[in-house]
Amino acid sequence: MRKPGEDPSRPMRRRLLAALLLLTAAPVWAGDCLTRGTGDLGVVIERAAGSLRVVDVGARRELFRVEDLGDLSHASVVFSPDQRYAFVFGRDGALSKVDLLCGRVIERIKQAGNSIGGAISQDGDLVAVSNYEPGGVRIFRASDLEPVTRIPATYDDDKRAKVVGLVDAPGERFVFSLYEAGAIWVADLSNPGSPEVERFEDVGRKPYDGLVDGRGRYYIAGLFGEDGLALLDLWQTGQGVRRILDDYGRGDQRLPVYKMPHLEGWALTDEHAFIPAVGRHALLVVDRDTWQEVKRIELPGQPVFAVARPDGRQVWVNFAHPDNDTLRVIDVASLEVVEALDPGPGVLHMEFTPKGEAVWVSVRDDDAVHVYDTASFERVAELEAKTPSGIFFTHRAHEIGR
């Protein structure tokens, strides 16, 4: 506490000062906050309430409720590398930094009119947000959310596209897709103030979301405007974007889509990718070497999320309205549906524990999060949450693209 030039010959006063500091500071600085590890914490978004719950994943209990986060419909979360801070991307363009140990917002900015998601850079120094309005990506310093730079999603001279499918990739890069422009851009932020952007045009009509595999090599954008996907090898961007599975519809009539599939959760196991077929009651199983369809798994509704258990042995699938009350579990060894669960209306999201023994499922209309044992499929716990949507655990901090 003592400044270098201060007189050291007054220990009495210093002790008094220290005692005062302890008395006044302790409840403010330490009392509200937890002293514990953060590797098994998580966040449950309460979409309608504009709040979130900080949870202890192992103990299956709530630690804090954090409120006043704005419009959290379609909110997503990334974590700082030390797993202490959650960056929350709101639909209303707000970016909030939440301290998980203290259960409070420490920084909050309104960075755009309307946004859809975000990512954190490889080194954890930069947070990127993908915006619908005005269309583009904005980059902020993770430490204090000070603006660093912006990348307007300009096409056809003066139009702005909505940005979707923003992910981080090795080499301090961010990769994202431009919905109206049918483009994929790769931005290298090695020099944060002046990003170098590599642009790929004509990748397919209306890319609506994207993902990168766990090694950060392949970026895949799903297409809404036509069948198929756009694949970019980030090890060899010079080869350009390649179309895969562009015949999966084979001319059959596509059903109306009541909820867009979410690619963030696409299941990528060692051999296979499990991909929701847009507008169809099916999951496509794709060989990861050839990117050819090897099997089509028929399901009771249009898949929204298909997520692999961390060991890759199971894939859990939820569905769009009006089939959003049910779940299916696919066994990856046999590629068959092995379990059906009916948590209730509004099954919105699933998140596995780091090693996959349990999965947390948000059940919007039940105002609850259900926890299932992934071996017995028994419901082993239930946590209260108001209209829960996204669930995010801190182990994501150390995974590329999440």
Place this chain on the structure above:
Amino acid sequence: MAGDHDTITDARKAQLVRLLDHDCGACHGLEREGGLGPPLLPEDLRQRSREALVATILNGRPDTAMPPWRPFLTRAEARWLVDYLRAGRSDLSQMTQR
């Protein structure tokens, strides 16, 4: 206007609002300020004809992400939704009680 909606029960209206918030809201935003789909705020919708909006809800819009909601809604219910949206959120209690 009230006469139009007499056939819809309060319980059904609550369901419709839930559909609006959560299913329409997936694209148009919970606060209806837009997202992948355009905003559905009163000032946006009042400029368009009621029947055109009803038709969009029931039939969807080709070449966009807007699907037809006809399997889940009657024409009367779609009209109620349009009126509800045009009135804005503050009029909710008034309209559901009617």
